[in-house]
Every structure is written in C-alpha cells, then in structure tokens.
Amino acid sequence: MKQRLMLRLMQCVAVVLMVGTLSFALMVALPGDPAMRIAAGRYGPDMMNSAIADQVRAELELEQPLAQRFVVWMGDLLRFDLGHSLVTGAPVVDEIGLQLGHSLMLALLAFAISLLIGPTLGALAGLMPGSWMDRTTLVLATALRAVPPFVLAVLMMVIFAVTLRWLPTAGFGSWQHLLLPAITLALGLAAMSSRVMRDAMVRVTREPYFAHARLKGLSDRAVVQRHGLRNASLPVFTYLGLQLVYLVEGVVVVESIFAFPGIGHALVHAIIARDVPMVQGTALAMGGLFVVLNSLVDLGCVQLDPRLRRAA
C-alpha cells in the first residue's frame, strides 16, 4: 500500500510539472501580443492603448528571454505560488479555493446519487439476469451513456425546469440549484456503475461460494447480503477510480451549462479570456483532486478486499 501511495504522490508531481509546462507553452503560443490582450481583458477593449499595454508588459516581465521566464514560472509553481488572475488581478489561489468548494459539493452530491441508483439497480439486474429489470436497465444505461452530458443537461433543463417548473434552470444559491446539475452528472455515472455492478453480481451468483451459502442453510436474502453484495462491489469500487475521469470531464460541461460557479465553469471562462494563470490553477486543482480521490479509492479497495489488505 505504501508503494501505491508513493506512486500516487509521484502522479501528483507529474501533474504539476505537466500542467505547469503546458500552461507556460500556452501562454507563449497564444497568437497576438499578450500584453495587449491582457490589457484589453483588464480594462476593456475601449480603454486599451499601447501605453497601457507597455505598462502591463513591464509589470508582468513579458520582455524577458523564454528560458528565464520558464524557470521563474516553474519556480513559482513549485512554491505553490499560482500567481494572479490576468483578468481580475486577484490571487488565483483565492478564486480557486472558492470555486473548488462549490465543485466539490456538486461532485460529491452527484457521486452519492449515482451510488444510490447505479449499484442498486445493477445488483437487482444481476440477481435476475435476462429479466425485464435487466433489459430495461441495459437500455437505459446504454442510452444515458450514449448521450453526451451537454445534451443530457439541456434535456433535464427542458423537462424539469422549463416544462414542469419544478427546479430552477440555472444559477447558484440554494439547494435547488444544485439538484439538476448533480442529477445530470449522476445519471451518466450510474449508467456505467450499474452495468459494472450487474456483471459482477452475475459472476458472484455463479461462484461456488454463493451456491454453498444457500446449501448451508442461509436464506436468499442473507446469501445476497452477506456474500453477494460485498464480493460484487469489489470491481465497482475499483471502477470508481476510472469514473473520476468522467466526473472531472462532466463537471466542466455541466457547470458551464447550468451556470454553476464551480471550478469547471471557471476553467472554461479562463480559457475564453486566455487567463493562463487561472487555466493553470484550475487544471492543477482538478488534476490534484483526481489523484487525491484515486488514493482514497485505493485505500477503500484495500479496506474492502482482505486479499489486498494482507498483501499490503
């Protein structure tokens, strides 16, 4: 396990190096005069003139040679100095701290809902392979997975916000605002985890230990509860690690559509405004979050499966 966590730590370092380098390259490769662009961003295109641009250039030391700027850039990064937003001028850390909290709330809620729906339906389908339950969930899961999240998000908006008027279309402020984006994300997640759970359950019911648990006198219910669910949930739990990719991706899309002020929303806006320090900060936060959550999944797997625990 120590090895595994060391590996995760190294992944963290790799994320920092890669995001840092890429962000720097982006900064350099963007067409046009960066100083003009930044000045326009800060003061509005109407106010912008070459004097102001020169001022910005001097302030941000954009004149220095490439290699030197790269060293300074990475040095800041390694001291966890993420710099200031080119647009608002506020420290990136502060902005991200706020948005990350919102996004985490959304992501956790989505995750919780998906775990409530996915594995439950999957387990039921897996206990009755070939039943209407199994076939219905297969069709639903395939459909939900085939539809890209942004289409799903718009669909949800049309149904629940516009037609039924149960929930607000977009925005932020109350728990109702959280619900639609969370469900949109959760459905995509549940679509996959339900199938993983279903297949795992089918496999477990064919295991000799499942049959023997019945033969030794346990009721069907006890067999499923005591021997079915834990064994079937092992692959599902491992799969959660992979699902985090979908979650990170989904957060960006869903937040943008529902105008939810989280880190994904911030990333998209930073990209549009070419606010590279913000892009770097948000990308780092998301990458770091991915690694941290994966480490938690690792720890959970070890807790769940005694074979891994004893090997640790």
Added chain:
Amino acid sequence: MSALIEIEQLTIKTADGRPLVTDVSFSIHAGEPFCLVGETGSGKSLVMHALMGSLPDELRCSGQIRYQKENLLALPAAQRRAFWGRRFALLPQEPWLALDPTMTVLDQVAEVLLALEGMPLGQARKLATTELSVLGLGDNLLSYPFELSGGMAQRVSIAMARIAASPLLLADEPTKGLDKALCQTVADLLLTEADAGRGLLVITHDLDLVAALGGRLGVMRDGRLLESGVTEPWLKAPTQPYSRELIAAMPQHWPRPQTKVSAQRSEVVQAQGLSKSFGDRHLFSDLDVTLREGEVTVVLGPSGSGKSTLGNVLTGLLPADAGQLIWPESASPLKYQKIYQDPPAAFIAHQTLRQSFDDLLALHGLEPARLNHLLSELGLAEALLERRPSGISGGELQRLAIARALLLEPVMLFADEATSRLDPVSQKKVIELLLAEVAERGLALLLVTHDPALAERIADQLIRLDQQPTDAAAQQQAA
C-alpha cells in the same frame, strides 16, 4: 438398525424425457459411511443433489427418497430447503472455492448458527471458535480462505457441517484437488463424524478414499446403480466387470511396465545446479536433471513443493535463479510442449474445438490429415471437434490437449498433473496413451504428480521434491 435415508427407484429425467439416472435404490444408515463411486457423468452427483433437494428446476425426479418415514420428493421445495443445514449438511467440492474469499473463517462458520437458529452473533462466534479449535484451526479463526491450505479449507467446511449438528453429511468429492497424502486425513475426519452417529454419503471416484472409509458402497455407471454392498469384500473381489475395471484402474494395480532396453539415447535437456525460489520461499537448489528421449521422468512431491516450477524451468517457460540448462542446438522451443492440469482451462471456452484446431493448423502450416491421423491414434472421434470444450468429458478433452501438443512433433512433453482431475479409468487411459507415445515416437516425458503410486508405476527416473507440507506453509503465511 433402521435406515436414516432410503432411496427407492430414484429416476431423474431431463425436461424432454431423457433419463439421466434410472432406478437407483440404496439406503444410508447412521454411523456407517456409504460411498457412491463411478466416473464423471455417471449420475452420482445428481443422486446426491436429488437427496439434498438442490437439483436444477428443469430436471424431473420420480421414485422415493424416505427420511423419517416421509417421502422427500413429495414435499414442496420450500420445505425441503428448510432441511438444508439443519438436517442435511453438504461438504462442498473443492471447499477453498466454496468459501467466501472476503469473509473470515470464523464468521463463515458462525453465520450458520445465525441463519439456522437466529442466535446472537457473539454467542455464535463463541461456539464457532470452539468448533474450529477442536478441528485444529484455533490459530486461523481470523484467516481468510485464501490463507488456508486445501486441507484446512476442508476442515472449515467440516466445522460448518458439524456446528449445525445435522444428522446426515453429504460429501461431494472430498479429496478432489487435494494431495494424495491428505487422503487418509480426510477419511479420518469423515469417520469421526460417522462414529458420532451421523449418516455419511460420500460421492467420489477416489478408491483410496473408499478403502479408507470402509462401510458400504454403490457403483454407478450411465445413471444406473450396477451393484451395492459392503466395501471391503468388494475391493478384494468385485463381481461386476465394470467394478473390476475401476479397481484395476488404481495405479497400484496397474501391470508393471516391462523394463526397457537401455539403448544409447540422446538428451533433450540437460540441467545442472538448478535453483529457484519465489520471494523467501525456497523451492529447490543445486538440482541436476537430464531428460532423455524415450524416457519417463516423474517429479513427485506435495503441492507447493515446486514440482510444476521445475517442469516450467526445464521446458524454458520460466528462468532458473541459478544453474545451467542445455538444450540441443537443433531444438526449437516449439518442440517442448506442456499439457496442463485442468483441461477446460487449457481450451478457449466459447469456440468449437474445430475452430481452435483449424487456427493451430493454419498458424503452423500443418496438414489437416495429420490431425485426423492423430485423433484416430488417440481413440477420439472426429465429431468431437464440432463441440465446445464444455460439451465433452475431461478425459476426452485431455486427450485432445495431448493431440494438440503432438501435432507439433515435440521432443519432450511436460504433463503437469495432467491426470489429477480425471477419474481413475480416464486417468489410466490418458497415461497409457502418453506411455505409448513415448515408446513409439521416442518422446521424453516429464510427468508431475502428487500420487506416489502413479509415480512408482511408470517412472524410469524419479525426482522427489520434499518440501514442508502445505499446511505448515500456509500456517506460516497466515501468522
């Protein structure tokens, strides 16, 4: 003594009326083991499941199974299920697979009491602790099944059966997959239960186990009970021709092979000073082995002693830690073929055998006629190829595996426990075929086994790997 179970004219048919078991009648008495013997597919497991009430729904049963004056076959399924654990306890085949890999041994035994008697967990655990300690597993209460040896897993399943105090024990192939050396131990455990006044039905094709258990037995073939009677005289003087065949198939009854003329034979592999260990498990060191054409070399040892590893090293499948291996310069690795222990695992499950063999022929540019010739030589009907691996018997599948290896005209065959999962008659057939190939083609045969009787019967050269017994190894691991 009145019978605990009386089975009368039990017939089991498929939904479309094909009989699988016909007119089987016998009775089981408390305190006396009853063994049902026969080859795979003889219907002996079906009889046991009919008694248990755990046959697949699509099979139809007729006849009578009487327990306490009641015909079980007339009872509704739910009522029969209520007997599971309480009245009839089943010792599963290969118990290490029948234990939940993610639950401690203690809890798996205790939950029987939870389910059957609604006992609180604490009390159930206490009783389970006592039961496991009696069976010598006091140090392994919190072990998981993967930390147990085969013999220990067997004892855990016996603890489950004992704790429910059910009057009848049904043991399904209790020595399958275990070392021959453990056969007597398993017999002793079962006899203890019988001596405690329980009924005991043992399904097996292991005649060593039958001999150790004594009691009475029934011989089944093609769904019929050929004969039944007291075990001891039957072993000495069987009356039915099939029974004679069964007994003759025990390796200790095989005819001694004629001693071969020791002509000048060339080596197929020469090894000097071989050593191998996995982690801190030391398997063998400083071992010299030479395999020659036309010779049978047997590696004998308990499981975990490294005998399969030695075979893999000699065929070049695994590197040795130290030592020198010399293969003749002309020999390509393809000429060193391996035959695996579990035939179904060595074939692709969802393909017909024809497809698998066609792919092999195409890959190596071989003539289909060669395959046909080999099949007839090995006594296999060509029609078998149209089926999938699950559709034919283990013995036939193993012979197909041999045909597959022989297609490549090997100079050496490595048979890794190649017959340990087959019934004695099939085992004898497969070994005879291998020996015939050795004599005819001048192959070198390396056979790995844990059966001393088999080893002694066929070996020209015997290598013993005596490592610590598996129980001790597993205990160390658990500690």
